[in-house]
Amino acid sequence: MTATPSQGPLLLSRADHKTLGLAALGGALEIYDFIIFVFFALTLSQLFFPPQMPEWLRLLQSFGIFVTGYLARPLGGILMAHFADHLGRKKVFSLSILMMALPCLLIGVMPTYAHIGYAAPLILLALRILQGAAVGGEVPSAWVFVAEHAPVHRRGYALGFLQAGLTFGYLIGALTATALAQLFTPQEILDYAWRLPFLLGGVFGIIGVWLRRWLSETPVFLALRERREGRVELPLKTVLRDYRPALLPAVLLTCVLTSAVVVLVVITPTVMQQRFGLSASHTFALSSLGIVFLNLGCVLAGLLVDRIGAWRALMVYSLLMPLGIGALYANLVAGWGLPGVGYALAGLACGVVGVVPSVMVGLFPTAIRVSGISFTYNIAYALWASVTPLALIAAMPWSPWVCVGFAAVMGLTGLATALVFAGRGVLQVEGARACG
Numbered sequence: 001m002t003a004t005p006s007q008g009p010l011l012l013s014r015a016d017h018k019t020l021g022l023a024a025l026g027g028a029l030e031i032y033d034f035i036i037f038v039f040f041a042l043t044l045s046q047l048f049f050p051p052q053m054p055e056w057l058r059l060l061q062s063f064g065i066f067v068t069g070y071l072a073r074p075l076g077g078i079l080m081a082h083f084a085d086h087l088g089r090k091k092v093f094s095l096s097i098l099m100m101a102l103p104c105l106l107i108g109v110m111p112t113y114a115h116i117g118y119a120a121p122l123i124l125l126a127l128r129i130l131q132g133a134a135v136g137g138e139v140p141s142a143w144v145f146v147a148e149h150a151p152v153h154r155r156g157y158a159l160g161f162l163q164a165g166l167t168f169g170y171l172i173g174a175l176t177a178t179a180l181a182q183l184f185t186p187q188e189i190l191d192y193a194w195r196l197p198f199l200l201g202g203v204f205g206i207i208g209v210w211l212r213r214w215l216s217e218t219p220v221f222l223a224l225r226e227r228r229e230g231r232v233e234l235p236l237k238t239v240l241r242d243y244r245p246a247l248l249p250a251v252l253l254t255c256v257l258t259s260a261v262v263v264l265v266v267i268t269p270t271v272m273q274q275r276f277g278l279s280a281s282h283t284f285a286l287s288s289l290g291i292v293f294l295n296l297g298c299v300l301a302g303l304l305v306d307r308i309g310a311w312r313a314l315m316v317y318s319l320l321m322p323l324g325i326g327a328l329y330a331n332l333v334a335g336w337g338l339p340g341v342g343y344a345l346a347g348l349a350c351g352v353v354g355v356v357p358s359v360m361v362g363l364f365p366t367a368i369r370v371s372g373i374s375f376t377y378n379i380a381y382a383l384w385a386s387v388t389p390l391a392l393i394a395a396m397p398w399s400p401w402v403c404v405g406f407a408a409v410m411g412l413t414g415l416a417t418a419l420v421f422a423g424r425g426v427l428q429v430e431g432a433r434a435c436g
Helices: 014-039 041-047 055-071 073-087 089-109 119-149 152-183 186-193 195-212 219-226 235-242 244-274 280-308 310-334 339-349 352-360 366-395 402-424 429-434
Strands: none
Touching: 014 041, 014 055, 014 089, 014 119, 014 152, 014 195, 014 244, 041 055, 041 186, 041 244, 055 073, 055 119, 055 366, 073 119, 073 366, 089 119, 089 195, 119 152, 119 352, 119 366, 152 186, 152 195, 152 244, 152 280, 152 352, 186 195, 235 244, 235 366, 244 280, 244 310, 244 339, 244 352, 244 366, 244 402, 280 310, 280 339, 280 352, 310 339, 310 352, 310 402, 352 366, 366 402
């Protein structure tokens, strides 16, 4: 897997960078639409549930609706992946962003519990399900789209850059939340200002659809279609019948990637407010800093993939992730007064988010690549991301080190996966050639 200069030009072409930039930016806008919910989980818990409920129960139910979006990912992802393997990557890649933006816009204009009672959380739940289906098709399609456009010896960098673009959506969400916390009082946010980031998401969706008009179909898929091999009768059936050895490592690595995002982006900002007493504006600012360094960490991880190979890079970052999370929580618990430094180190250490896609795209051949990734990624992500935030929030009162212990377990999982499966030839040689 390790690239050498003789494999081709050291730098991506101008056309490659244009494709990569458009894909990453469109993905960032879509991820913003999906993730902005979590930055206002506390606010939404007050607006969409009965005021007489205990605060912890309202927050838990608000997170429950958030994670329901993850549960909807498999169905949407599998259906969209089927058409991506049949009709092409570009069409599905563009549809997903529209399916994400419309629910975000509707959340911004919908009535709250005070106006329509229990219908409010039910409508909110339905919109999150639709968003979950959309993001289920977005991420696997994006990975495959970029990997099949990039030269194989620069695939790690391309996928790391794409992941940085996707996580940049988290940053846009964090910056938006930070701006609102500074521009409006808590009461003004409860009254009306909470709607602004969701309305902004609708605008982002329109921009994203427009941007993706300029993307072209991947050359790998076009070549496959010309050879009359592109139409697989049922791609998922082929995955389950012929590529079962690739399913387990794909599922395990999805859990590792998911855990890094959940701890760094989803749980820690809420924990800093609830357990450590940081203000909302301070928390959002720290979260933004952490995401900036996560973006950087994804790109650096991609460069490392091109240098030493995806499996070896996975080993390195599986060890770094718990160390970074540990540094962040040690700072918070000990009160050293440097949470920004801790968050920055944690963001860099979570570069495993930029490594996993390079392993995943090599596990399945071109004809069923989106279906193979989508099936394993979305089912694992749905189950893991729906259970993990609730479990960590529930366990946090017992110990502030819960997230650190969890990160350590998942880091060992990533390391064990690399040690076991890298030596068994699970990686499909055809999958690597197809991206070249």
